[in-house]
Amino acid sequence: MTESAVRPTPASPTPPGGHLLEVRDLHVEFRTGEGVAKVINGVSYHLDPGETLAVLGESGSGKSVTAQAVMGILDTPPAVIRSGQIRYRGRDLLTLPEEQRRQVRGKEIAMIFQDALSALNPVFPVGWQIGETLRHRAGMSRADARRRTVELMDLVRIPGAAGRLGDHPHQFSGGMRQRVMIAMALALDPKVLIADEPTTALDVTVQAQIMDLLADLRRDLDMAMILITHDLGVVAGVADRIAVMYAGRIVEHADVHALYRAPAHPYTKGLLASIPRLDVRGRELATIRGLPPNLMRIPTGCPFHPRCPYVQQVCVDVVPDDLVLADGRTSACHFAQEVHDDRAR
Amino acid sequence: MFRFVLRRLLQMVLAFFGTTLIVYALMFAGQGDPIQALAGERPVTPAQRAYLTEKFHLDRTGIGGFFYRYLDYLKNLLQGDLGQSLTGRSIGDILAAAWPVTVKLAVIAMAVTILFGVTAGVLAGIRRASLFDNATLVLTLLVLGIPTIVLAPLAQYLLGVRWPIFPPTAGADPDLWALLLPGIVLGSLSLATALRLTRTSVAENLRADYVRTARSKGLVRRRIIGVHVLRNSLIPVITFLGVELGNLMSGAIITEGVFNIPGVGFNLFRGIRTEDGPLVVGIVSVLVVVYLVANLVVDVLYAVLDPRIRYE
Numbered sequence: 198m199t200e201s202a203v204r205p206t207p208a209s210p211t212p213p214g215g216h217l218l219e220v221r222d223l224h225v226e227f228r229t230g231e232g233v234a235k236v237i238n239g240v241s242y243h244l245d246p247g248e249t250l251a252v253l254g255e256s257g258s259g260k261s262v263t264a265q266a267v268m269g270i271l272d273t274p275p276a277v278i279r280s281g282q283i284r285y286r287g288r289d290l291l292t293l294p295e296e297q298r299r300q301v302r303g304k305e306i307a308m309i310f311q312d313a314l315s316a317l318n319p320v321f322p323v324g325w326q327i328g329e330t331l332r333h334r335a336g337m338s339r340a341d342a343r344r345r346t347v348e349l350m351d352l353v354r355i356p357g358a359a360g361r362l363g364d365h366p367h368q369f370s371g372g373m374r375q376r377v378m379i380a381m382a383l384a385l386d387p388k389v390l391i392a393d394e395p396t397t398a399l400d401v402t403v404q405a406q407i408m409d410l411l412a413d414l415r416r417d418l419d420m421a422m423i424l425i426t427h428d429l430g431v432v433a434g435v436a437d438r439i440a441v442m443y444a445g446r447i448v449e450h451a452d453v454h455a456l457y458r459a460p461a462h463p464y465t466k467g468l469l470a471s472i473p474r475l476d477v478r479g480r481e482l483a484t485i486r487g488l489p490p491n492l493m494r495i496p497t498g499c500p501f502h503p504r505c506p507y508v509q510q511v512c513v514d515v516v517p518d519d520l521v522l523a524d525g526r527t528s529a530c531h532f533a534q535e536v537h538d539d540r541a542r
Numbered sequence: 543m544f545r546f547v548l549r550r551l552l553q554m555v556l557a558f559f560g561t562t563l564i565v566y567a568l569m570f571a572g573q574g575d576p577i578q579a580l581a582g583e584r585p586v587t588p589a590q591r592a593y594l595t596e597k598f599h600l601d602r603t604g605i606g607g608f609f610y611r612y613l614d615y616l617k618n619l620l621q622g623d624l625g626q627s628l629t630g631r632s633i634g635d636i637l638a639a640a641w642p643v644t645v646k647l648a649v650i651a652m653a654v655t656i657l658f659g660v661t662a663g664v665l666a667g668i669r670r671a672s673l674f675d676n677a678t679l680v681l682t683l684l685v686l687g688i689p690t691i692v693l694a695p696l697a698q699y700l701l702g703v704r705w706p707i708f709p710p711t712a713g714a715d716p717d718l719w720a721l722l723l724p725g726i727v728l729g730s731l732s733l734a735t736a737l738r739l740t741r742t743s744v745a746e747n748l749r750a751d752y753v754r755t756a757r758s759k760g761l762v763r764r765r766i767i768g769v770h771v772l773r774n775s776l777i778p779v780i781t782f783l784g785v786e787l788g789n790l791m792s793g794a795i796i797t798e799g800v801f802n803i804p805g806v807g808f809n810l811f812r813g814i815r816t817e818d819g820p821l822v823v824g825i826v827s828v829l830v831v832v833y834l835v836a837n838l839v840v841d842v843l844y845a846v847l848d849p850r851i852r853y854e
Contacts, residue, residue, distance in 0.1 A: 265754075268757075268758050270754055270757045270758050299760050299761075299762065300760065301760070302757070302758055302759065302760035303758065303759045303760035304760060307758065308758045310751065310754070310755060312751065315750065315751040315752065316751045316752060316754070316755045317752060317755065318752040318755070318756070318770055318773075318774070319752070319774070319848075319849070319850055320773050320774055320777075320847070320848060320849060320850075321770075321773070329759070329761070330759045330760075330761075333761060333762075333765065334759070334760055334761075365849045365850070367849075367850050378755075381755075381759070382758075384759075385760075
């Protein structure tokens with residue numbers, strides 16, 4: 198093959214102790230008044246200690262729902278987990294009783310959300326909100342929790358942390374608020390941090406700072422991270438692997454460099470082509486034609502076929518399997534190898 | 543905050559003068575011969591008429607005379623003298639006797655509202671679309687649909703006369719037991735509103751993003767609802783209760799009338815019925831102050847409860 202397989206590839210064998218976190222063939226539906234929306238249709242991914250997995254996709258592709266299923270914070274109803282497993286350190290979280298499930302939240306797997314302004318409680322001071330986790334989950338005294346809260350706020354580089362404990366969320370700038378959110382998630386030293394579009398609501402310069410902070414923290418605290426985003430630009434510097442989601446399914450799963458160099462799914466190819474580039478000026482920006490599918494009526498065959506430039510009859514009739522390419526990456530496309538080698542018609 | 547309170551206090555002074563002027567004007571503009579009204583059925587001799595005309599400055603006529611009398615009244619009012627009613631009793635004494643009764647009634651009504659309305663509202667909000675939720679919906683609609691003028695006599699007949707559980711009327715100097723049924727009737731209306739308001743607020747806050755965050759922190763459900771959701775949901779409810787308490791303090795004309803409770807509303811109604819101008823104006827002047835203060839307290843409370851609100 199054209200690529201040297203230096204980095205561990207997605208199909209690398211399961212390590213002896215099993216993966217740290219593994220989602221297996223997850224199916225989730227939303228039952229609403231208008232019908233059943235099949236939001237997650239067989240998602241599988243895994244995470245090993247210390248690595249960063251980027252989950253990429255448009256809104257409605259199911260990336261956040263998968264993460265919320267992992268956290269166990271999906272609202273059921275309307276959501277129904279039809280089948281699948283979410284294994285953390287070998288235990289299937291979906292079969293655990295709620296009380297044990299709750300123990301995992303925050304302590305083992307923590308999550309930060311897109312809009313920190315609405316994700317933080319508006320009526321409590323931020324020091325109180327960070328300290329709450331320490332007091333009620335770690336059983337710390339008020340004084341200890343306060344000390345640790347200041348440490349955490351220093352850790353996420355909030356200037357003058359001790360003096361801001363009593364401030365409310367609305368008194369912080371967007372970037373500082375997201376740092377508060379991160380400090381709160383780190384309170385119990387989680388092994389996995391799920392960041393759900395952590396920079397989407399922020400200015401571009403602040404976005405870069407937050408991404409740098411997350412990358413540093415992941416390294417220093419030796420966590421594994423799932424980074425959910427719709428922004429390919431955010432992913433490149435941070436992630437080890439990328440899982441691209443479309444219509445509730447992972448359509449391509451690859452090492453980050455391999456994916457950027459040569460995408461093996463037409464959707465990924467379209468996404469990469471639609472990134473504005475400084476070195477190619479004066480040309481119209483490439484777009485992916487059409488709209489994401491209605492999840493109540495997912496197209497037959499390959500769900501991407503109505504928008505795919507390489508569509509063939511087989512794409513309309515047959516749901517593609519995950520094709521494993523020679524270098525271990527996977528692509529849910531009948532013509533994955535051709536797309537990858539840029540030979541597709 | 544200090545400047546806000548100061549500005550509001552200044553506005554209150556203006557509002558006070560404005561409302562008393564209007565009430566004063568309306569009450570006395572509608573009256574025929576005030577001296578005859580004072581004397582009632584008895585004839586008035588020319589000497590008595592001349593004396594009273596001078597005493598009440600009725601010799602000054604027209605708009606100038608009206609303002610002279612109004613300012614004279616205000617001067618006395620600011621010195622704490624509410625004057626005398628046409629029956630000759632000091633209005634200050636009447637209020638001193640009536641207010642404790644109204645306050646007791648208001649406290650019972652408020653307790654009923656909070657105890658049942660807010661509690662049921664929280665439960666209905668948590669268990670939206672459950673049997674309990676739907677049952678409270680039907681009940682509150684029923685209560686909201688029946689005006690007090692129907693509800694009060696109905697409760698009096700059913701629970702005071704037909705099945706005599708409660709005393710049907712209160713009478714002079716009533717105790718808490720006698721005020722319980724009227725208090726429940728009075729509270730039922732605010733109870734229904736408080737219930738709907740609480741339910742909506744709780745249901746809305748349960749869907750808020752910060753609840754998802756609290757869950758992902760691994761907090762127990764009891765704490766998420768009892769601390770995070772309630773603290774946010776009760777902001778509009780407490781505001782409503784504050785305004786409602788201000789209303790209740792100013793007496794309930796219908797309820798106090800039906801149950802024969804000698805409270806503020808009862809005396810106010812009697813004043814209106816007997817064209818007792820000084821009594822009506824006196825009571826209303828004090829009610830205006832109560833109402834203005836209650837509103838100020840609610841506004842300040844709102845800022846205390848919701849840190850996002852800053853008055854400047």
